[in-house]
Amino acid sequence: MTITRRSAILGGLGLAAALPRIAAAQAAFPDQPVRMIVPFAAGGPADLIARLTAKVMSERLGKPIVVESRAGAGGAIGVDTAAKARPDGHTIVMASSGAIVILPHLQPSMPYDVARDLAPLTQVLAVPQIISIAPGLGPKNLAELVAMAKARPGALSFGSAGVGSSLHMAGELLKIRAGIDIVHIPYRGAAPAVTDLLAGRIQILAADVPALLGHVRAGTLPALAVTAAERLPILPDLPTAIEAGVPNMVSETWYGLLGAAGIPADRQAILVSAAQAALRDPETRQALINQGGRVVGSNPADFAAFIRQTSATWGEVVRANNIKLD
Structure with missing residues (x-):
């Protein structure tokens, strides 16, 4: 055996031995507390939904989730903070529909582009x-x-x-x-x-x-x-607007988790799995339902498609009724 061949074999064996350690290091996510930005003032609906979700998520992730309020500009400041964060999965935002699918049609110069700068993770709740x-x-x-x-x-x-x-x-x-x-x-x-x-x-x-x-x-x-597609369990006798004769009258304030574009897919999957576990937790789920909402827990692809669909709807409404910010 030549020295070159022997060195290659030994080098290969060394690399093989190191692979589990490399994989373990790569799999160590999160390796620090996760910051969950709420783009509204503390104590509001978004803050409550974030804290309910974060409790079980942190248990599943094995790291604390720090809920941080970054209010202002109808939620745009908090969303922009998450969009410009390092795309390593340690910063996420509990955004509401306004800053994602409504404001971009009303504000000529947004600090972020939803499709380009954000990674949808999961829709949490629709109210x-x-x-x-x-x-x-x-x-x-x-x-x-x-x-x-x-x-x-x-x-x-x-x-x-x-x-x-x-x-x-x-x-x-x-x-x-x-x-x-x-x-x-x-x-x-x-x-x-x-x-x-x-x-x-x-x-x-x-x-x-x-x-x-x-x-x-x-x-x-x-x-x-x-204005839901189906009647609410907490108000079972109240008809939907569609049942009452107004076609396609579905309007919801929704809340969902997003991160900066570029978060690796495996880290996105870990975050989504933890969020979905929180939404399956009976106590958390019931607390969210008590907010008058529909618990969702979608996957990233479905959430992204939902964002595109609702953005198109509200864009049509803004243009048809010539709505402008004051």
């Missing part, structure tokens, strides 16, 4: 809106409200949590799907819109389930429909 009306307005169901609006074009108003919010877009979608003319009144958040609905200063509000659930159950606000 539809309840379509409610002011007490004493009259309609007993959504069909009667649509008939009233058609008979009085421009006379009825709907509130929202601000221009470009999911509540605003739900009202704009209702205008298109039902063929009605109702006037948008933006507020600084859902709470003041609910207050004015109760007082009759606005006539219609499509708000995320948690914002109206207490009033609906107490009977202080009439609920006409829910």
Whole structure:
């Protein structure tokens, strides 16, 4: 045996022996705490959903998940932070639909490109809106409200949590799907819109389930429909808007985990598996359902397709109704 051949064999044996150590080193993910950015203020729905999900995820990953609030610009600041993070999987964001599929159609210069800069991991939760009306307005169901609006074009108003919010877009979608003319009144958040609905200063509000659930159950606000594809388990007697006669009237505020584009596929798979385990956990799942939502837990490909689909829908609504940020 020549020295060259012997060296090659010994070198090969050395490499073979080292391969398990190399694989183990590569598989050691995460090797530090994972940062989960919430692009809204602490204490809000996104923060609650993030903390519920992070608890079980951290147990599965074997590392802490640090939930960090980076609020501002309708969620864009937090999403941009995640998009520009090192693509090693140690920074993810619990984004909501607004900053991913609505704002890009309203803001001419976004700091990130969703398709180019972000890696969708899994959709966590989808929360539809309840379509409610002011007490004493009259309609007993959504069909009667649509008939009233058609008979009085421009006379009825709907509130929202601000221009470009999911509540605003739900009202704009209702205008298109039902063929009605109702006037948008933006507020600084859902709470003041609910207050004015109760007082009759606005006539219609499509708000995320948690914002109206207490009033609906107490009977202080009439609920006409829910903007989900199926009825909600927590409100089984409330019909969907589709059942009530408005075709394709599906509107949801959704929450999902994304990271920076370029996170290796094996690390994405580890993160997704941990998130899906959290969503299967009975306690976590029930807590999320109690938010009036539909627990999802999709894979990255399905989540990416969903983002493309809903982005196209809201883009059409923005263009058709000529919606612009103030």
